[in-house]
Amino acid sequence: xxxxxxxxxxxxxxxxxxxxxxxxxxxxxxxxxxxxxxxxxxxxxxxxxxxxxxxxxxxxxxxxxxxxxxxxxxxxxxxxxxxxxxxxxxxxxxxxxxxxxxxxxxxxxxxxxxxxxxxxxxxxxxxxxxxxxxxxxxxxxxxxxxxxxxxxxxxxxxxxxxxxxxxxxxxxxxxxxxxxxxxxxxxxxxx
Amino acid sequence: xxxxxxxxxxxxxxxxxxxxxxxxxxxxxxxxxxxxxxxxxxxxxxxxxxxxxxxxxxxxxxxxxxxxxxxxxxxxxxxxxxxxxxxxxxxxxxxxxxxxxxxxxxxxxxxxxxxxxxxxxxxxxxxxxxxxxxxxxxxxxxxxxxxxxxxxxxxxxxxxxxxxxxxxxxxxxxxxxxxxxxxxxxxxxxx
DNA sequence: ACATTTAACTAACACTTGTTAGTTTGTTCA
DNA sequence: TGAACAAACTAACAAGTGTTAGTTAAATGT
Numbered sequence: 498x499x500x501x502x503x504x505x506x507x508x509x510x511x512x513x514x515x516x517x518x519x520x521x522x523x524x525x526x527x528x529x530x531x532x533x534x535x536x537x538x539x540x541x542x543x544x545x546x547x548x549x550x551x552x553x554x555x556x557x558x559x560x561x562x563x564x565x566x567x568x569x570x571x572x573x574x575x576x577x578x579x580x581x582x583x584x585x586x587x588x589x590x591x592x593x594x595x596x597x598x599x600x601x602x603x604x605x606x607x608x609x610x611x612x613x614x615x616x617x618x619x620x621x622x623x624x625x626x627x628x629x630x631x632x633x634x635x636x637x638x639x640x641x642x643x644x645x646x647x648x649x650x651x652x653x654x655x656x657x658x659x660x661x662x663x664x665x666x667x668x669x670x671x672x673x674x675x676x677x678x679x680x681x682x683x684x685x686x687x688x
Numbered sequence: 689x690x691x692x693x694x695x696x697x698x699x700x701x702x703x704x705x706x707x708x709x710x711x712x713x714x715x716x717x718x719x720x721x722x723x724x725x726x727x728x729x730x731x732x733x734x735x736x737x738x739x740x741x742x743x744x745x746x747x748x749x750x751x752x753x754x755x756x757x758x759x760x761x762x763x764x765x766x767x768x769x770x771x772x773x774x775x776x777x778x779x780x781x782x783x784x785x786x787x788x789x790x791x792x793x794x795x796x797x798x799x800x801x802x803x804x805x806x807x808x809x810x811x812x813x814x815x816x817x818x819x820x821x822x823x824x825x826x827x828x829x830x831x832x833x834x835x836x837x838x839x840x841x842x843x844x845x846x847x848x849x850x851x852x853x854x855x856x857x858x859x860x861x862x863x864x865x866x867x868x869x870x871x872x873x874x875x876x877x878x879x
Numbered sequence: 880a881c882a883t884t885t886a887a888c889t890a891a892c893a894c895t896t897g898t899t900a901g902t903t904t905g906t907t908c909a
Numbered sequence: 910t911g912a913a914c915a916a917a918c919t920a921a922c923a924a925g926t927g928t929t930a931g932t933t934a935a936a937t938g939t
Contacts, residue, residue, distance in 0.1 A: 505886080520798060523714035527927060536887065539928080543886050548927065578878060604795050607711060631877075640877050646857070647868045648877050654849035655842045662841045677838045685876025686822075686831050686839050687769060696916080718897060727917065730898080734916050739897065 506544040508534060511597070513551045518600035518660075522552055522608050553612045555601045560619045562591055567626050577634030581652070582679050584627065588656035589675040592663060599660035627653060652682050697735040699725060702788070704742045709791035709851075713743055713799045744803045746792045751810045753782055758817050768825030772843075773870050775818065779847035780866040783854060790851035818844060843873050 503511070512533050516525040527548055531538040545551055566587040570580050592599050609616050628649050634640030640648075655678070663669055694702070703724050707716040718739060722729040736742055757778040761771050783790050800807050819840050825831030831839075846869070854860055 521712050521714055521795070523712055524799065526925075528925085537889080539889080539930095540887050542928070604712070608715065641871075641875075643871060643877070644868055647865070648872055650849075650853045651846045651869065651872050652877075654846050654852070658841075658845035658849070661845070666837070674838070677835055678842065680832075680834060681839055681842050681876075683876050683878050684832075685872075685874050686834070686843075687874050717895075719895090728919080730900095730919080731917050733898070 504544075509541060509544055510551055510554050514555050514595075514597035514601055517552070517555070517605060518597045522601065522605035549608075549610060552601065552605060552608060555598045556606055556609060556616060557612055559591065559595055559598050559602050560616055563587070563623055564619050566591070567623055571626055571630075577630055577637065577639045578683065580630050581634075581683065582675075584630075585652075585656065585678050585682065586675045588659060589671050589678065592656075592659040593669060593671050596660050596664055599657075603657055603660070624649065624653070655682065695735075700732060700735055701742055701745050705746050705786075705788035705792055708743070708746070708796060709788045713792065713796035740799075740801060743792065743796060743799060746789045747797055747800060747807060748803055750782065750786055750789050750793050751807055754778070754814055755810050757782070758814055762817055762821075768821055768828065768830045769874065771821050772825075772874065773866075775821075776843075776847065776869050776873065777862075777866045779850060780862050780869065783847075783850040784860060784862050787851050787855055790848075794848055794851070815840065815844070846873065 509530070513525070513530050516530060516533060527538045527541055531541055534541075567584070570583045570587065573580070573583070575583065606616055606620075607613075628645055631640060631645040631648055635642050635645065663674070700721070704716070704721050707721060707724060718729040718732060722732055725732075758775070761774045761778070764771070764774070766774065797804075797807055797811075819836055822831060822836040822839055826833050826836065854865070
């Protein structure tokens with residue numbers, strides 16, 4: 498068991514993400530965070546540079562993980578429907594593993610300062626890649642010819658909100674969830 | 689033109705909702721709000737009781753509007769698919785008319801204090817009504833027999849996120865948007 | 880054994896927070 | 910004209926904010 502145990506910095510970021518999910522970035526104080534860990538607020542600064550920096554670490558690492566996933570999917574030679582399935586699996590996987598961080602990504606990104614532009618670029622690029630897949634599917638006849646913006650919005654907001662919903666279900670089987678979502682998002686719900 | 693002009697209290701709530709959308713409830717100070725209106729922070733208290741109270745007004749009035757809409761839809765004798773269509777129209781209408789308030793409803797509800805329990809009851813009841821419609825549709829064969837929880841989550845998170853997406857489009861035709869969403873959410877995107 | 884490093888601590892800082900008190904100004908109406 | 914009121918103002922408050930400085934105690938490496 499070479500279980501490399503968590504560093505204090507990692508613990509701070511992890512606990513911060515949990516608190517940020519519950520109350521939002523602005524409502525969590527460094528004293529709240531310190532108390533949740535069991536030390537004094539000043540001691541946090543032996544491990545992190547600033548409150549800002551914690552938020553940066555949480556959000557940017559997740560955003561980059563999504564970007565990497567999308568790049569990999571883009572460059573594969575799968576069909577558009579298959580690519581969409583892989584995107585769904587990507588979101589289910591990352592969201593399952595980062596329930597707290599995903600809340601910050603969705604709700605607290607506007608409090609990024611230095612990293613705000615970088616984050617927004619990643620987000621816009623991701624959405625452009627997503628839209629390109631849909632348009633390709635429309636062109637090839639795989640996907641119904643409806644407004645790609647509305648399709649993307651619908652699918653992507655569902656996927657981005659998974660962090661709200663996953664913790665409410667006791668049986669978090671990622672494969673099964675991805676499969677059910679794939680059916681509902683692609684094929685719809687009517688018989 | 690008997691255009692009953694906005695009271696100062698209404699203006700405060702309206703401007704607050706806009707600021708809450710941009711930065712979140714906790715990050716908006718009473719001085720920010722006062723400056724956006726053009727008065728001093730202390731003057732706000734001639735019109736409102738507290739910062740809390742502004743949030744209550746924004747969120748509870750919207751939540752009750754949704755509840756009324758759902759009650760009306762529930763008691764109609766439409767088919768399940770038709771009821772779903774009406775729910776989509778309800779969300780598009782309320783979201784179009786309350787872009788800023790919807791952001792608070794989605795992101796700042798946890799900062800409700802006295803009204804938190806009441807809000808959560810409205811929300812749970814709404815979701816139960818929604819789920820009941822889906823289950824009825826499954827039983828009657830109108831809707832595909834997949835997990836109703838996942839279906840509800842998927843549709844409802846899309847509808848709840850409309851406030852993010854509507855302002856990005858210049859042509860905000862609610863009827864057309866509701867129609868497109870209806871197609872995508874009910875019939876899916878594959879051909 | 881001793882020097883170094885790590886990571887906790889206490890104390891304090893400069894500033895911001897929501898809110899209250901008391902006052903002033905302009906408008907409304909008898 | 911003058912009393913009453915609405916709604917702005919200034920000043921201040923007590924509490925809380927992120928963060929720094931300086932100190933101490935335990936662990937580590939030579």
